[in-house]
Amino acid sequence: xxxxxxxxxxxxxxxxxxxxxxxxxxxxxxxxxxxxxxxxxxxxxxxxxxxxxxxxxxxxxxxxxxxxxxxxxxxxxxxxxxxxxxxxxxxxxxxxxxxxxxxxxxxxxxxxxxxxxxxxxxxxxxxxxxxxxxxxxxxxxxxxxxxxxxxxxxxxxxxxxxxxxxxxxxxxxxxxxxxxxxxxxxxxxxxxxxxxxxxxxxxxxxxxxxxxxxxxxxxxxxxxxxxxxxxxxxxxxxxxxxxxxxxxxxxxxxxxxxxxxxxxxxxxxxxxxxxxxxxxxxxxxxxxxxxxxxxxxxxxxxxxxxxxxxxxxxxxxxxxxxxxxxxxxxxxxxxxxxxxxxxxxxxxxxxxxxxxxxxxxxxxxxxx
Amino acid sequence: xxxxxxxxxxxxxxxxxxxxxxxxxxxxxxxxxxxxxxxxxxxxxxxxxxxxxxxxxxxxxxxxxxxxxxxxxxxxxxxxxxxxxxxxxxxxxxxxxxxxxxxxxxxxxxxxxxxxxxxxxxxxxxxxxxxxxxxxxxxxxxxxxxxxxxxxxxxxxxxxxxxxxxxxxxxxxxxxxxxxxxxxxxxxxxxxxxxxxxxxxxxxxxxxxxxxxxxxxxxxxxxxxxxxxxxxxxxxxxxxxxxxxxxxxxxxxxxxxxxxxxxxxxxxxxxxxxxxxxxxxxxxxxxxxxxxxxxxxxxxxxxxxxxxxxxxxxxxxxxxxxxxxxxxxxxxxxxxxxxxxxxxxxxxxxxxxxxxxxxxxxxxxxxxxxxxxxxxxxxxxxxxxxxxxxxxxxxxxxxxxxxxxxxxxxxxxxxxxxxxxxxxxxxxxxxxxxxxxxxxxxxxxxxxxxxxxxxxxxxxxxxxxxxxxxxxxxxxxxxxxxxxxxxxxxxxxxxxxxxxxxxxxxxxxxxx
Numbered sequence: 001x002x003x004x005x006x007x008x009x010x011x012x013x014x015x016x017x018x019x020x021x022x023x024x025x026x027x028x029x030x031x032x033x034x035x036x037x038x039x040x041x042x043x044x045x046x047x048x049x050x051x052x053x054x055x056x057x058x059x060x061x062x063x064x065x066x067x068x069x070x071x072x073x074x075x076x077x078x079x080x081x082x083x084x085x086x087x088x089x090x091x092x093x094x095x096x097x098x099x100x101x102x103x104x105x106x107x108x109x110x111x112x113x114x115x116x117x118x119x120x121x122x123x124x125x126x127x128x129x130x131x132x133x134x135x136x137x138x139x140x141x142x143x144x145x146x147x148x149x150x151x152x153x154x155x156x157x158x159x160x161x162x163x164x165x166x167x168x169x170x171x172x173x174x175x176x177x178x179x180x181x182x183x184x185x186x187x188x189x190x191x192x193x194x195x196x197x198x199x200x201x202x203x204x205x206x207x208x209x210x211x212x213x214x215x216x217x218x219x220x221x222x223x224x225x226x227x228x229x230x231x232x233x234x235x236x237x238x239x240x241x242x243x244x245x246x247x248x249x250x251x252x253x254x255x256x257x258x259x260x261x262x263x264x265x266x267x268x269x270x271x272x273x274x275x276x277x278x279x280x281x282x283x284x285x286x287x288x289x290x291x292x293x294x295x296x297x298x299x300x301x302x303x304x305x306x307x308x309x310x311x312x313x314x315x316x317x318x319x320x321x322x323x324x325x326x327x328x329x330x331x332x333x334x335x336x337x338x339x340x341x342x343x344x345x346x347x348x349x350x351x352x353x354x355x356x357x358x359x360x361x362x363x364x365x366x367x368x
Numbered sequence: 369x370x371x372x373x374x375x376x377x378x379x380x381x382x383x384x385x386x387x388x389x390x391x392x393x394x395x396x397x398x399x400x401x402x403x404x405x406x407x408x409x410x411x412x413x414x415x416x417x418x419x420x421x422x423x424x425x426x427x428x429x430x431x432x433x434x435x436x437x438x439x440x441x442x443x444x445x446x447x448x449x450x451x452x453x454x455x456x457x458x459x460x461x462x463x464x465x466x467x468x469x470x471x472x473x474x475x476x477x478x479x480x481x482x483x484x485x486x487x488x489x490x491x492x493x494x495x496x497x498x499x500x501x502x503x504x505x506x507x508x509x510x511x512x513x514x515x516x517x518x519x520x521x522x523x524x525x526x527x528x529x530x531x532x533x534x535x536x537x538x539x540x541x542x543x544x545x546x547x548x549x550x551x552x553x554x555x556x557x558x559x560x561x562x563x564x565x566x567x568x569x570x571x572x573x574x575x576x577x578x579x580x581x582x583x584x585x586x587x588x589x590x591x592x593x594x595x596x597x598x599x600x601x602x603x604x605x606x607x608x609x610x611x612x613x614x615x616x617x618x619x620x621x622x623x624x625x626x627x628x629x630x631x632x633x634x635x636x637x638x639x640x641x642x643x644x645x646x647x648x649x650x651x652x653x654x655x656x657x658x659x660x661x662x663x664x665x666x667x668x669x670x671x672x673x674x675x676x677x678x679x680x681x682x683x684x685x686x687x688x689x690x691x692x693x694x695x696x697x698x699x700x701x702x703x704x705x706x707x708x709x710x711x712x713x714x715x716x717x718x719x720x721x722x723x724x725x726x727x728x729x730x731x732x733x734x735x736x737x738x739x740x741x742x743x744x745x746x747x748x749x750x751x752x753x754x755x756x757x758x759x760x761x762x763x764x765x766x767x768x769x770x771x772x773x774x775x776x777x778x779x780x781x782x783x784x785x786x787x788x789x790x791x792x793x794x795x796x797x798x799x800x801x802x803x804x805x806x807x808x809x810x811x812x813x814x815x816x817x818x819x820x821x822x823x824x825x826x827x828x829x830x831x832x833x834x835x836x837x838x839x840x841x842x843x844x845x846x847x848x849x850x851x852x853x854x855x856x857x858x859x860x861x862x863x864x865x866x867x868x869x870x871x872x873x874x875x876x877x878x879x880x
Contacts, residue, residue, distance in 0.1 A: 223744045227728070227735050235721045241676055241712060242733035243701025 006350075006357055012301060016294050016342065018349045020308065023341035027334040034330070036323055048318025049311035055318070057200020060188070063303075063310030064202065064267045067209040069288025070306055071216050072125075072261035074297035076143075078220055079253040080233035085132060085147025086261040087285030088154030089125040093262020095158065096120025097269045098166070098176055098276035105183030113182050117270050118208070118263065125262015126255040128154060133254030137247040143254065151285075162278055175277035185271040203271035212263065213299035219256070229253050261285060290339040293346055305342075312338060372399040373435060374531050374562035375420070380429030382415055387805075389415040391586045393429065397531075397579075402553055402563040404573040404594070407583030407606055408661060408833060413566045416583070417533050420564075421453045422446040433531070452524025456536040458516050460508045466519050467491065467504040470526050487526065494525050498555050513638075514545030521552065532556065533564045538572060550576045568661050570599045570606075570871040582606055603867030607835050617819045620843040623652035625685070626827035627673070627708070627796040632682030632693070634668045634851075641680075642668045644851040650796060650827040655818065657842025657859070658831045661870050665851035666831040667713055670800050673829070674710040675703035687795040704733060709789035711782075713800030713831065719785040722774035726764075727755035729773050730788050758787040763813070779810030786814060796827040803837060815841060835866060 006015075028038035049059045069086045076083035083089075100116040132146035162174040185204040189195045220226040232239040232249045240246065268280050287309055294308070295301030316331035341348070375397040382390040389412045397403045407413050418424045420431065422440040430437050433449050440446050446453070460469050467487055476483035488504060495501045502511070502518050511519070517537060524532055534553075538546040553563050553576055565577060573580050574594060581591040582605040590605050627650040634643035643665040650656045660666050671677035672693065673684055679693045686706040696702070700710075712718040720729050731740055731751055740754075741747035755769035762783045764776070773781060782802065789797060799818065803811040818841060822828055832838050838845055839859045847855045847869040855869050 222746060222748070224735050224741070224746055225744060227731075227746060230724070231721055231732065234723045235717075237718050238721050238732065240698075241674075241700060241710070241718045242735070243675075243699070243704060 006353055010353060010357065012296055012298070015346075015349055015353065016296070016301070016305075019294070019341045019346065020338060022348075023334075023338040026341075027337050030330070030333060030337075031326065034325055036325055041319060041323060041326065044319050044322045045311070045315035047315075048322070049315035052198070053196050054198030054200050055314055057188070057197025057202040058314040058317075059307065059310040060197075060206055061200055061202040061267070061272065061310070062313040063306040064206045064209045064271075065264050065284040066287060066291045066306035066309045067213065067302060068264035068267070069261055069285050070291030070295060070302040071212055071288075071299065072257045072259075072264075072285075073288045073292035074295065074299075074302060075216055075220065075229075075260065076253055076257040077292060077297040078226075078233045079229045079249055080236065081136070081250065081253060081257070082144050083129065083147055083254065083257045083261075084144055084289065085129060085150050085258070085285070086264075086288045087281050087283070088147070088151035089128045089258040089261035090264040090281045090285045091151075091154045091158050092128040093121040093125035094265035094269050094276050094280055095161065096122070096124030096262060097265045101179045101183030101270055102176060105180040108182050110182055110185055114185070114204075114266075114270075117183075117266055121262040121265050122259035123262075125265075126259040129254040129258025129261075130251070133251045133258075136254075137250040155279075159278060162276065166276065173277075176275050179270070179274045183270060184274050185266070201272040203267065205267035205271045208263070208266060210303070212260065213303060216260070217299045225252065261288070287335075287339070290343040294342040309335070309338070373397060374399040374401075374433070375564070376432040376435070377416075377420075378430040378432065380416070380419060380426045380431065382419060382424060382426050388586050390419070390426070393588055395581060395588060395591070397562060397564060399434075399562055400557060400560050401578040402557050402565060402576055404565045404567065404577035404580040405583060406567060406570065406573050406580055406602060408568060411583040411606075412586040413583050414535060415586075417453070417535055417564070417566055420446065421451060421533060447527050447529070450528060450530040451533065452527060452529025452531065453533045454517065454520040454524060454535065454537060458513075458520055460516060460519060462509040463507060465505050465507055466502050466511075466522075469508060469519055470504075470523050472523075474527055490526060491522065494522060497559065498525070499552060500525075512545075514541055514548065517541070517545075517549065518552070529561075531562045531564065533566070535566045536568070537565070538567065538569065546572070568606075568663075568871075570602050570868075571873070573602065574599060599868060599871065599873060600864050603871055604864045606871075607863055607867045615815045615819060615840045617841075618823075620654045620822065622654040622843075623825060625649050626652045626687050627829060628683075628685040629673060630683045630685075632669065632672055632684070633680045634665070634672050634677060634682075635680050636668070642851050643672060643679075646682075646848075646851075646853055648829075648846060648853065650829050652795075652827050653822055653825045654843045655822050655828040655830055655841050657838035657845045658829070658848055658853075659835055659838045659845055659866055659870055660831075660833070660848035662833045664848045664870075666848050667800065669848070670710070670713070670798050670829070670831055673703075674708065674712075674798055675700040700733070701736070707795035709792055709794035709797045711785050711789050711797065711799045711802060713804070715781055715785050720773050720781060722772070722781075724773055725770045726759070726773055726776070726784060727752050727769040729784055730755040730758055730769070732788065734788070734792060758784075758791055761791075762787040762817075778805040782806050782814065783810060786817060790817060790821055794826060796829065797821060798829050798831075800831045801833065802830070803832075803834070835863060835870075839863070839866075 031038040031041045049055050069090060072086050073083055097117045097120055100120040101113055104113045104116060128150060132143045132150055135141040135146050136143045159174065166176045167174055168177050188202045188204065188206055189197050191204055220229065228244045228249055231242060232244055232246060236246060264284060269276055273280060291302055291305040291309055295305035312335050316334065319326050320328045320331055373396050377393050377395040380390055380393040393416060405413050415424065419426050422442045422445050425441065431440060438449055461472065467484065470491065471483050471487045476486065491504050500518055500522055502515055502522065508516060537549060541549060556563055567573060577594045579591060580594050581588050582602060584606060629646060629648050632643055632646045633641055636642045646669060658666050668677055672679045672682065675698055678698050682693045684691050684693055686708050689706050716722060721732065740751055752769050759767050759769060764780050764783045802814050802818065818828055830841055842859050845857045845859050846853050847866060849870060849872045857866060
């Protein structure tokens with residue numbers, strides 16, 4: 001084993017687990033500081049998110065959002081691109097979903113609307129990523145900056161559209177009319193016989209999210225395009241040597257990334273809200289970054305990370321309800337800590353682990 | 369020149385992992401002299417200077433400045449000892465003025481005003497004393513490189529350097545600017561400063577130094593008084609008489625031309641022509657070697673032919689198909705499609721994705737080939753099988769196509785690249801530095817493969833800074849200097865003659 005290398009299970013299993021543990025440890029201290037029992041708090045959080053069918057349903061509902069936004073960030077990662085614009089791309093994706101639903105919901109069943117909604121979500125999300133992509137590829141404007149700015153443009157644009165063009169006649173609410181049954185996805189419990197998630201909004205999009213995971217895996221690891229994306233991300237000079245066009249890869253990858261982020265709107269708009277409304281993305285796009293980091297940009301890891309963040313969202317809501325001193329803001333603090341440890345401080349334990357495993361690996365050597 | 373020593377190195381030794389960059393270096397630099405250090409790229413000159421300037425720490429050995437043993441843990445410590453360095457790539461803030469750059473890091477307090485006026489006075493004095501005139505209020509980005517370099521020298525003198533290290537200072541200068549630099553260096557010496565001049569250009573050594581040390585493969589092989597040596601002797605010392613690598617090969621049987629290059633010119637981002645109007649021809653069944661000290665345009669030439677680097681002009685004909693490189697733009701995939709294979713000089717930077725498993729590198733550049741899968745998909749069973757065949761044929765060890773490429777040794781990594789490029793049965797193979805950082809066993813193997821390719825009636829264009837390698841492999845030798853092909857010789861030509869051509873002597877000078 002050469003320096004800087006860890007066994008795969010450590011890299012993909014132990015290290016994320018340690019990161020989460022550290023985040024919870026610090027969170028526990030915060031809970032202690034405000035005078036509550038951290039053990040009790042964890043119990044409420046876990047019970048609230050996994051203890052009951054309805055809790056599980058909510059957890060999976062949130063996880064669906066995170067899977068899409070996490071995959072979006074992950075696929076861009078593989079090309080060495082940092083797409084921070086999931087928020088705006090998902091927002092625009094909502095517009096695509098809503099337009100498809102508004103046009104079709106009165107005439108056809110949901111499964112006819114769905115392909116159009118998916119297309120709309122992906123196309124609008126991708127379109128919103130296209131301009132930053134082309135600016136990066138042609139002018140060298142960094143996507144981190146441009147995608148962030150595009151989040152703000154998306155927010156303003158959507159407010160304008162919802163207030164001035166899409167809102168119901170005679171209504172002051174910045175939202176569209178509610179979709180008819182042709183624009184509503186069935187609940188997961190109605191699709192999968194034998195499941196029961198109570199009143200939780202987890203719906204057909206969860207299966208769509210799992211399918212997206214499989215698709216991303218195939219694209220990234222089993223196609224020529226994915227090979228080019230990974231080559232470009234790992235060594236851009238070698239990519240040019242191999243005849244891979246940086247422009248093409250940057251644009252194509254960002255389109256896929258934006259499209260995946262846009263798909264998140266299927267779950268929220270068509271699966272739960274049944275109307276397009278203002279600020280429905282509410283941070284899912286940003287959390288996708290942490291999900292992708294924690295899931296090591298691999299679909300399987302992303303599913304696990306998404307479920308963890310789903311637990312935090314659902315369990316956190318329960319916690320705010322059960323322990324009034326732990327306010328909604330406190331929950332955000334805990335989520336922030338997880339993002340901090342799993343995302344920003346992702347490699348904090350790496351040197352220590354390297355030492356430990358380096359020693360373990362070196363031990364048999366003297367005997368040889 | 370006094371007998372006092374400004375710098376003395378005693379047994380300085382430095383390793384980077386496998387690479388022994390400096391071996392037991394003993395060096396004496398007299399106070400008030402210009403001391404040249406000459407050697408090929410990779411001979412260890414820069415490492416040695418980095419040790420002197422506190423960037424690296426020697427594994428063992430002693431450094432003495434003005435006779436006293438010192439330790440130099442950082443560049444601040446070096447500056448405190450009166451050692452100043454002018455780097456090959458300038459360390460200047462482009463959008464600052466000359467004055468601001470000079471005081472950067474030596475502002476002399478939290479408020480600028482005092483330091484600025486002091487610096488202004490000091491600059492005036494230095495300009496008068498050493499003929500180092502630069503407008504202190506000019507922006508760096510507006511200055512030509514020659515003046516930018518002067519600012520670097522001023523920076524060092526402002527920090528009261530008595531010993532000045534210049535690393536390849538003329539690389540970016542025009543001949544007139546270089547002459548002016550040498551005048552400045554002589555003035556500095558006459559004022560009692562000590563100058564260490566690192567270069568691979570023998571002409572400069574002869575022109576300006578008092579003494580010269582030759583480095584080769586991490587060692588100082590000789591130190592001479594410049595007046596008592598010649599370019600020929602230095603060239604021979606520099607290139608060395610290494611054990612000649614025996615490569616069995618019969619006489620070449622050149623056929624039709626498979627690669628023709630006409631009037632190729634490459635301009636780099638600084639606006640310097642790094643390849644100048646190069647024309648050459650490689651025939652089927654011959655190996656054409658390009659000899660030259662690295663940095664004279666060979667790398668850029670290879671990359672331009674391979675379609676990786678943009679050119680200002682140039683037409684390349686591969687196996688009868690003409691490509692106007694200036695018009696076609698960079699398209700390595702198209703060049704590959706014509707039957708041109710390319711083993712790049714730097715396998716880590718360009719030839720491999722070291723993070724990938726071996727089998728994924730075995731298809732780099734050929735990943736669109738229909739044999740590796742249907743439509744948009746890659747069939748990894750086939751890829752692995754193809755990789756396994758190459759591993760067997762090229763004796764790549766360990767024989768594990770799923771192992772991360774970074775975990776193979778240098779020689780085996782090079783075999784991975786070579787196998788990939790040769791097994792595609794190209795018409796013409798471009799090879800850059802085929803055996804750099806490769807162990808002796810692998811070198812022999814790689815040489816055999818290249819000769820076998822030639823004997824199979826393919827053309828090979830070989831670039832190497834190892835003169836031995838060129839002489840052992842090539843059927844014709846082209847020498848490149850300063851972006852131009854300055855001569856063609858038979859591989860049997862004396863090393864000293866080739867060495868002189870490589871060092872920029874004219875053909876006549878070299879033949880004498």
